[in-house]
Amino acid sequence: MNEPLVSIENLHVRFRTYAGEVRAVNGVSLEIRRGEIFGLVGETGCGKSVTGLSLLRLVPPPGEIVAGRITFDGQDLLSLSEPEMRAIRGARISMIFQDPAASLNPVFTVGEQIELVIRQHQSVTRKVARRRTLEMLETVGLPDPPQIAKTYPHELSGGMQQRVMIALALASNASLLIADEPTTALDLTIQAQILTLLTELKKSRGLSILLITHNLGVVAETCDRVAVLYVGHVVEKGRTRDIFKEMKHPYTQGLLAAIPRPGSHGQPLPAISGSVPSGLVAFPGCPFEPRCAFAMEVCRQGLPPLVRVGEEHHVACYRFVA
Amino acid sequence: MSVAERWLGDWVRRREAQLEEYRLMVRAFRRDWLGVLSLLVIGVFVGGAIFAPYLTPYPEEGRGAPNLVNKFLPPSREHPFGTDYLGRDVLARVLFGGRSSLGIGFLVVIIAVAIGTPLGAIAGYSGQWLDEAIMRITDMWLSFPPLLLAIAIAAALGRPSFTNAMIAIALTWWPWYTRLVRAQTVSLRERSFIEAARGMGVSRITIIFRHILPNVMTPVMVQATMDIGSAILTGAAMSFIGLGAQPPTPDWGQMVSDGRIYIMNQPWYGAFPGLAIFLVTLAFNLLGDTIRDVADPRSRRAA
Numbered sequence: 001m002n003e004p005l006v007s008i009e010n011l012h013v014r015f016r017t018y019a020g021e022v023r024a025v026n027g028v029s030l031e032i033r034r035g036e037i038f039g040l041v042g043e044t045g046c047g048k049s050v051t052g053l054s055l056l057r058l059v060p061p062p063g064e065i066v067a068g069r070i071t072f073d074g075q076d077l078l079s080l081s082e083p084e085m086r087a088i089r090g091a092r093i094s095m096i097f098q099d100p101a102a103s104l105n106p107v108f109t110v111g112e113q114i115e116l117v118i119r120q121h122q123s124v125t126r127k128v129a130r131r132r133t134l135e136m137l138e139t140v141g142l143p144d145p146p147q148i149a150k151t152y153p154h155e156l157s158g159g160m161q162q163r164v165m166i167a168l169a170l171a172s173n174a175s176l177l178i179a180d181e182p183t184t185a186l187d188l189t190i191q192a193q194i195l196t197l198l199t200e201l202k203k204s205r206g207l208s209i210l211l212i213t214h215n216l217g218v219v220a221e222t223c224d225r226v227a228v229l230y231v232g233h234v235v236e237k238g239r240t241r242d243i244f245k246e247m248k249h250p251y252t253q254g255l256l257a258a259i260p261r262p263g264s265h266g267q268p269l270p271a272i273s274g275s276v277p278s279g280l281v282a283f284p285g286c287p288f289e290p291r292c293a294f295a296m297e298v299c300r301q302g303l304p305p306l307v308r309v310g311e312e313h314h315v316a317c318y319r320f321v322a
Numbered sequence: 323m324s325v326a327e328r329w330l331g332d333w334v335r336r337r338e339a340q341l342e343e344y345r346l347m348v349r350a351f352r353r354d355w356l357g358v359l360s361l362l363v364i365g366v367f368v369g370g371a372i373f374a375p376y377l378t379p380y381p382e383e384g385r386g387a388p389n390l391v392n393k394f395l396p397p398s399r400e401h402p403f404g405t406d407y408l409g410r411d412v413l414a415r416v417l418f419g420g421r422s423s424l425g426i427g428f429l430v431v432i433i434a435v436a437i438g439t440p441l442g443a444i445a446g447y448s449g450q451w452l453d454e455a456i457m458r459i460t461d462m463w464l465s466f467p468p469l470l471l472a473i474a475i476a477a478a479l480g481r482p483s484f485t486n487a488m489i490a491i492a493l494t495w496w497p498w499y500t501r502l503v504r505a506q507t508v509s510l511r512e513r514s515f516i517e518a519a520r521g522m523g524v525s526r527i528t529i530i531f532r533h534i535l536p537n538v539m540t541p542v543m544v545q546a547t548m549d550i551g552s553a554i555l556t557g558a559a560m561s562f563i564g565l566g567a568q569p570p571t572p573d574w575g576q577m578v579s580d581g582r583i584y585i586m587n588q589p590w591y592g593a594f595p596g597l598a599i600f601l602v603t604l605a606f607n608l609l610g611d612t613i614r615d616v617a618d619p620r621s622r623r624a625a
Contacts, residue, residue, distance in 0.1 A: 056521055090522030102514035107536045116532070117522050168522070 011068035039223030094169035111149025238313035357612025371420030384414030386570025438499025446507025551606030
């Protein structure tokens with residue numbers, strides 16, 4: 001296929017805290033292609049959001065990117081100056097968050113906020129910005145855009161707020177949308193609507209989306225490719241259908257097994273024993289080894305390499321090292 | 323339809339949601355009789371100060387011209403508040419005195435908000451060394467008793483005058499707004515919509531002035547309204563000790579100071595300007611309370 005839109009190579013992010021250095025992201029590498037939805041899955045605290053924020057260079061202090069390379073559309077993002085980076089944020093890479101209600105400024109109307117974003121990045125007249133605002137509201141499937149533009153965020157429902165956030169994010173024709181748990185705060189039917197909207201936008205605008213989620217169901221439904229993160233390491237990545245056909249990594253298998261299903265009523269859920277280790281402690285071996293049912297001696301000694309097990313399917317586990 | 327009309331219509335349409343918000347506020351405000359009463363009291367004093375020359379038959383005496391024939395007349399039909407030691411009508415003096423006393427209240431608060439609010443927002447949003455620097459300077463100003471500091475500044479500024487008193491008081495006042503706004507900003511900074519604005523490529527200055535400031539204006543407005551009363555009181559204290567408006571320009575504090583010698587035999591001279599200070603200060607405090615209740619949509623809708 002053609003050159004990827006985004007490529008992250010060997011990204012390392014550290015947080016220097018009073019308790020010590022937290023290694024949030026440890027050597028993540030992945031590519032996002034043009035016009036695809038790429039899923040980033042993992043438990044809370046595995047570095048999904050930090051990876052997303054790294055793309056915008058907005059890792060909050062005391063966090064910092066200590067190593068790695070991020071290329072976006074041929075540009076090396078980590079070498080850009082702050083003003084150059086600002087011109088990319090919102091214009092070419094946008095982000096939407098988990099809680100749409102908190103992501104909109106409560107004192108401005110929805111229309112004003114979208115107009116502001118448009119005028120932030122493009123020198124257009126108010127009139128043009130206003131027309132584009134209404135177009136965007138239409139694009140994200142909101143009924144009666146002129147009326148919606150006049151409302152304040154708190155007057156809209158959660159699903160509508162998230163649609164407004166998407167309109168805001170895409171108002172300047174961004175080619176990459178980072179969606180950090182965009183449906184976690186919404187109920188299931190609305191969640192399905194938002195995911196459908198994202199899929200439609202991918203098709204109609206050739207938009208690339210980095211979908212950060214802890215929900216494997218969401219991934220199966222919407223993502224073209226997926227990477228599974230565990231304490232800042234990619235443990236498995238590949239095409240969604242390959243991974244769901246045959247999960248290789250014990251962690252991915254555990255995640256899927258822990259989803260409740262109809263028919264499993266009354267039986268205990270097969271949870272992964274133990275909990276996510278803190279990024280504070282560095283250990284030489286596989287980070288999943290303490291919780292892994294297949295742990296071997298070699299797992300304690302060194303980090304397993306990412307090995308190819310299918311056409312585009314990679315797994316970091318010694319069980320597949322030939 | 324004229325251009326102006328079309329423009330106005332456009333403006334109303336664009337601001338409809340905001341106007342509706344104001345309508346709700348006004349409705350809630352009208353339900354609070356203490357708030358309405360205090361607004362009425364303030365209105366009477368402000369109107370009295372502005373239209374003083376037309377409200378009294380003795381505008382010259384109000385400005386300071388003596389009329390020794392009428393010295394120390396008790397309250398009567400011609401002089402409802404009596405006359406002072408130079409025979410001037412006390413009512414006229416109180417009306418004209420409102421100009422400097424109310425003026426100092428409003429101006430001090432406006433200057434203090436103008437200095438303190440942006441500093442607080444910058445400190446709160448920037449954090450790190452800039453925050454430390456601004457807040458430690460603020461602490462330094464706050465470590466002196468405000469009236470003493472104002473007296474010292476007024477003395478340093480030279481000849482006592484209305485302007486000097488105003489500058490002196492305003493300089494002791496801004497740190498409170500810096501603290502208030504900083505506290506609000508620190509909690510706003512972590513909210514998602516500020517993070518979202520950063521994610522949209524908005525610069526730091528734009529975030530502070532466009533996204534932070536409008537969100538902290540409500541507490542600032544409430545504090546400012548309450549402070550007008552205290553600023554008037556401080557202004558009166560300054561002119562009481564002779565550091566404010568200079569005779570013959572009338573001022574409530576200065577009138578109370580002059581009248582205190584005669585308080586036993588001619589109580590009206592000191593009492594009426596004192597009453598004016600009392601009523602206005604109380605009214606601004608009550609108004610501030612009401613605005614706080616009204617500006618919060620939760621308490622408003624429940625009412």
